[in-house]
Amino acid sequence: MTIQSCVEVKNEWGIVAARQAGRTLSKEIGFGSVDQARITTAISELARNIYLYAKQGEICLEVVESNSKVGIKKGIKIIAQDKGPGIPDLRQVxxxxxxxxxxxxxxxxxxxxxxxxxxxxxxVGEGTAITTTKWLR
Incomplete structure (x- = not known):
């Protein structure tokens, strides 16, 4: 599938916009309110990290599909990327x-x-990319 949207994060409004885009897309895909809240919380944390540590970056949202034993399953993939300082110790974070x-x-x-x-x-010195997916149950 293709990326549905990318939201630039360079201030607190970017965090809000990314959260809203994630909530809207997760609702359109068919996630229930609890999973919508989980997805929105994850996006909020990722966007906040971009704003705090890298100063700017983007959150991209993508509808994904995968073949499973019970047929095709659908989900939402979130890609948070920046060109900030990078994370020196991944295990620690x-x-x-x-x-x-x-x-x-x-x-x-x-x-x-x-x-x-x-x-x-x-x-370090190049940036960070975090990819995370939530599957529809």
């Missing part, structure tokens, strides 16, 4: 409770728990 922003520390481990698939690619 994936530890529950770790925070560099005096936040709650739910951060990336929280995103990973909310979604069904999660991958992170980061290079």
């Amino acid at each position: 994936m530890v529950d409770g770790f925070t560099t922003s005096n936040g709650l520390g739910a951060g990336l481990p929280g995103v990973k728990r909310l979604m069904d698939e999660f991958s992170i690619d980061s290079h």
Whole structure:
């Protein structure tokens, strides 16, 4: 499938716009309100990280399909990418409770728990790309 939309994140309005785009798309695909909230929360966390650490980047949303034993399943893929400073220690940021922003520390481990698939690619001085997917049940 193709990317439905990308939202630029360079201020708090970008975070709001990314959340809204995710909620709208997840509703259109057929996610229930609980999963819509999970997806929106994950997008909010990813967009907030872009704004706080990279200063700017984008959240792209894509409708995805996969063949499964019971037929074709549908989902939403979220790609958060930036050209910021990168993450020097991926293991550390994936530890529950770790925070560099005096936040709650739910951060990336929280995103990973909310979604069904999660991958992170980061290079110091080049930026970070996080891809995560939620499948329709």
